[in-house]
Amino acid sequence: MSSAKFWDNVLEHDEELLWTGRPKPRLHWRNWRLYGSAPMAATGLLVAAWFIIATVGAEGDMWLLVLPALLVLIPLRATRQQLQTYAATRYALTDRRALFFQVGAQETRVKAYPASAMTVPERRNTLPPSITFLQLGSGKDYRIGFDYVEKSSDLRTHLERMTQ
Incomplete structure (x- = not known):
């Protein structure tokens, strides 16, 4: 589908x-958010290693050979999944709303947020x-936006005009 036709279908x-x-x-x-729950997984594996050593003793040493591999594989897998999600994400800002696109092989999902939900950009x-x-709810914890935006100054200029 051409870009012009795509926008004709999306824009009001x-x-x-x-x-x-x-x-x-x-x-x-x-960019620690990219790594997902890798620190938690690594902590869990270290606790598992301690448990093996404490309960099985020297006979459990063979199991400990698996843990270093898992300490690397789990964070790599979490990071790859997160990067794939971002690779399928697109953003758009119109004079009325902010759009988030999730581009899939079979379909494209769109989430739209009205200009009334916009606050001063941070x-x-x-x-x-x-x-x-x-601002999606009460409190600072419910603020979302566009992540990892190159040339964010261009976007910020538009956002500041919309929130004035």
Whole structure:
């Protein structure tokens, strides 16, 4: 499907497309959310190693050879899954709403949030920067936005105009 036809199907009558983008996270310590629950998994495996040593003793040493492999494989798998999710994500900002697309092989899912849910944009220190600008409930914990946006200054300019 051509890009123009795609937007004709998505945008409402007289709705103006202001910005489109997609997340492009870089592997970096600042992007700890990419790694999913890897630290929790590693902690669980270390507890399992301690349990094996404490209960089985020297006969359990063979099982301990599996744990270092798992300490690497589980975080790698979690990171790969997270990166695949971001690779299938697209963002759009219109003069009326913010759109989140999840592009799949069979279908594209869209979530739309009205401009009334937008708050003053806040930059999160990720590489590239993430910007939160949607307040979905009460409290700061319910703020979401576009993650890992290259050239986020362009997006931020549009968002600041919309929230004034």
